[in-house]
Amino acid sequence: MAVVTRGHGEPLAQSPTGLESLDVRKLGMWAFLGSECVFFGALIASYFVYRPLILAGDPKPHEVLGINFTALLAFILLISSLTMVLALNAIQHDRRRAGAYWLLATAVLGTTFLGGQAYEFTKLAQEGVTLSSGIFGQCFLVLTGFHGTHVFLGVIWLLACFARAMRGGFNSGNYIGAEIAGLYWHFVDIVWVAIFTLIYLIP
Amino acid sequence: MLGNPRRREPRCSAASRVRIALWATLLLAFAALLGGCTTNNPLSTLNPKGPAAHHIYDLLVTWLFWPAVVVFFAVEGLLLYAIFRFRGRPGDPLPAQLHGNTRLEVTWTLVPALILTVILAVTFRTQAVLATPPTGEFITVRVIGHQWWWEFQYPDLGVTTANEMHIPVGVPIQVELSSADVIHSYWVPYLAGKMDAIPGRINKMSLQADEAGVYSGQCSEFCGVQHAMMRMLLVAQPQGEFDAWVRNERSIPSFTAGVTPGATPGATAGVTPAAGAASESLVTRGAQVFANGACVTCHAIRGTAAQARVGPELTHVGSRRSIAANTLTNTPENMRRWLRNPQAVKPGNLMPNLNLSDQDVDALVAYLQSLK
């Protein structure tokens, strides 16, 4: 179990910042997500530095990237975010089995997203867009690839949560493990919101 | 009562040591100042000979150095005063438990901020002056950094040369910087600040020499194993001499043009000065070694079949003041040393040891020295 720290029931008058009542793991996860913001910010910034060259180059992104297909992927991730909060909601209401299955559904949707991305990458490779094919290929593949890596790790994490949920590891008094997995998952989703708009949609 | 009595130091000895250290530091600073003023160092930034360097020098000395000296002595003085004045003794009562003083805080926030604002304003002014592109007539020189030598192209004059840049005195020069491999930085401290030569980019800076002279320059961005010896010379000469240099650079060297070289090359080559004919044949042999050997795979000499652009252009190498990116002065002896094993002179540089025989080296030296 995690470290239990003090702070419960303390005279709060002497610790007026209120931070003592926060969960350590959630606090740590948010600090990490703040760091991840800069991580993806730097990746996207690198893409945009090369954007003039990418747009001038060949092939042009909008010619090879299917917006409709990617929109489908975005929908899948959105749904997975919904199933994730529903999982947490179920766990918080002690509907353990439902919670476990929502978690599984989230993992499955994540895997579907990864499958879609794999399909997209193969299609791009067929059209000659690879890591070493030029500035567009490398920028696009590294950016979306690192997002995919995050999704992949998230899927593993969700499966672990699912296993734990099936063993009855979560309940209304003990759901932080699922909640921080969810925070990570939603973060991966909002990164995709940014990538979808900035890379795919903006002309 | 305070601290550990066993370890208390006698007061005077520590104080005297502080004093000694203080004097030593001051003496050192003074000596350093003297040293800085008396030598005439070829890369010094304190001896400006061009307007750009002058502007920077004025900014540095007037607006940064003297305020810095004042601030330095004031703040270090305060610190030393506090250290000496407030030394505690065993048995001293507890000093007044002061927590701060807002008025003081505001003062020592605002005063430095004001000083810095003034310096910043002057900085902006100097920046604007430096960034003004040359107006009127100017010469464009394209400087291309290579590992580890400099290429200079004068697009309007049709001149390409290496490691020795010539400019006329009093004429603004627009320097366009780029690189053939990694990032270098072009720096002739007497004339101007430095500017990076970045592959895939063109950076511009302007410089001008107010006095004739031969100025040293050096690559100042770390660029690999021979960064230290990526040096150059900048020759600022009166307009007439410069024009003559341009005419000479544009000409095809006498030997390759078929004109018999004078007896001098042989003599300077250090070959036994038997006869003009002997040295002439040596030069011819050198030309053959050059044309048939590995030299042509990297170097260019106009008027011959050698047109490679990997190494420095050698069309007028005999007339240059230095060789190997100003690593060696251009004497036949040094050139022989260089050709015999370039790796011994500049370990790791890109010119391989060609394992030339002594005769070949002598012939090559005679030939290259003849390329005036």
Added chain:
Amino acid sequence: MAAQVAVPVPQQEASPLELRREWYGWQWLATVDHKKIGIMYIAASLAFFLIGGFEALLVRTQLISPLNTFLHPDLYNQVFTMHATTMIFLGVMPMSVGVGNYVVPLMIGAADMAYPRLNAFSFWLFFFGGIFLNLSFVMGGAPNTGWFAYAPLTERPFNPGTGPDFWLLGLQLLGIASIAGAVNFIVTILKMRAPGMTFMRLPLFTWVTLITSFLIIFAFPSITIALILLMFDRLAGTSFFLPSGGGDPLLWQHLFWFFGHPEVYIMILPAMGIVSEVLPVFSRKPIFGYSFIAYSSVAIGFLGFTVWAHHMFVTGLGEIANGAFATGSFLIGVPTGVKIFNWIGTLWGGSLRFRTPLLFACGFIANFIIGGISGITLASPPVDFQQTDTYYVVAHIHYVLFGGSIFGLFAGLYYWWPKMFGRFLNEGLGKAHFWLQMVGFNLTFFPMHWLGTEGMPRRIYTYFPNQGFELWNLVATLGSYLLGISILIFVVNAFLSARRPAEVVPDNPWEAATLEWSTTSPPPAHNFDAVPVVYSRYPLWEDRDPEGAHGATAPRTNVDAVSHPADDVAATGEGEQGAHQGGAAHAFHLPNPTIFPVILAFGLVLIAFALLFAPPVLKITFLVSGLVYGVVSVYGWVRQVSD
């Protein structure tokens, strides 16, 4: 809070785990105790510091005379690259982290860091990463491109060896360790402060550790990305920074310095915090302008992100961008100045006791003033055009990072040594160390200001005679030998202190004010027998200044501990259930020693090796074994956490 003797670890029935625990090495290898981890951090960083210092002496020896052939140019480049990399990532930074690791939980009255296992993982990853980097010397050549590793010099076509691969993979490992450590510090400081310890009562060292940790989590991702892109360039055939493939070398510089400049503050802020702790204790009066020092640190932290391109003034950004970044750089001088004045204000009117920590703290201020002033000259783009990439910059960074950080860290080591080990460092040797270091340091680096203005470029393996560089290079080299001797004195001092028979060090030998001095020296595994409650900024000084103490709700005497039966503590200790201390409302559960963090860190290093090796057999072997280690340890770790 008068416990003078550490609570003995109670003997439980001998389980296999118990037997294993008797092995001395196991106590360190598997420890999750922040104090042990802190000591390991300090010891490892000191070892790396000695290596880096040795490299510095090699550099200085090569430069002792013109056209010296002591080192081959390429070896010289490896040595100066590794000197900087070692000092920054393996010396100064982890030493600050180590001191923070030891001191911060004690300062805030906590039993441990928020994530003790993650803490162990951070240490071991740093330690293995450091060894990984240094292995490059014997595995095909160390990185030779400078610690800034400007592309495209680091790209395959210009650097086919494995040096840059070692560099980028090693830094990636160290980056993960740093981010994990920083998250840990942030959560610890935000969450685990003793009751009553508001932000305005936080010790200043804890303040700067918090700010430093924020800088780390927000600055390191930038270099992570830069390293990833470079790794793809070198290992996967992309050309992010290769102009021939459309890449832009300047992107590397922006990404690097977006990290690199905050990194400077990551190295200097902890030293500033240490000085802010040491000065009041040895002046016997509170720090002058507490809140101004705290806020100026915050300001430095913020501004640190707006000035990165002042490292790039000569890359041709244009005068507007240069002017903007110059403005930020000038601005950052203001909070720095505020700190210096407040430190002098703390000395002013005090009753100074010149013990070694105070000497180092004063040395810090004296040197840092010079480093600050030379920083202002470099912040002005036109002057920077002349001075950048010369020895002037070498002088500047060493006045900040050696004259500043290292002096500050030594002040901290001498100050907290008795708390850490229950023994003093010898005062006479300490003073000899200080004076020799002070003289040696200034002898080494002050002449470099002149060398720089006289035009000596940085990173050159040799220089020519008659350029005016001979005299001051000679002086600098001799000074560096003095510096080397001074560091040796410290090593001898530490060694002798360990050899001396144990002495009884009182809880608070320096009469300091902060909570770490309220427990025994060294503290027990669970740090405090009872949770301290804090009523002011100077919990142990409240008798000195009953009215003036900031934020005190009511005058109290010393630390008011939430009382618990003493036998409650003695009964538990660091047993199988972990040290359990306090009543139900204050349950500290120190996790058991665990080996999984070590294994995970080791697995990551194996994966780094896998990326490094070209032969498929080696690659696959290392990748598979690394993954196995990783998966097993993560599984075990998770099981431990959720049990």
Added chain:
Amino acid sequence: MERPHPAQPVPHGASGVPGTHAAPSPEAGHPGAGRYVLVFIVLFIITAAEVAVTYFPEIPQLPALMTMAVLKFGLIAAFYMHLRFDSRVFSAFLMLGLFLAVGMLLSFLALFTAHYREPYEPVVEQTQPGTGTPAVGTSAVSGATGGTTGGVATPMAGR
């Protein structure tokens, strides 16, 4: 400078650890499943609108798309990540990271736009001066006598 307690009592999940503290009722902070589905419908509609917008070039793409992206981002962060109900400290972490990331993106865009780079052509090839024949340009200053202009007009000239 004591900051007021952000929300007293703390919304939820004061402790996720069993046995130490009775967890408050989950409903205290988190919205119910109905709200989550509602948010999802909104997200769904916005995403559809995003794709739709790309089919209508007359709509100003950049502001429209950015607004919708920020909206989606905010909805997920506020509801799914519970920032609306949780401690502001968590929001602060995200906002700090976002602020730096966006600041980095914008400043890189500005710097690289201002510091424009020509499409790369290796410098060695493009700098061939006139081969063989002495290339003579009209000098800006020197009295060099004219001749035939060699192949010195490279892409770098005149900039």
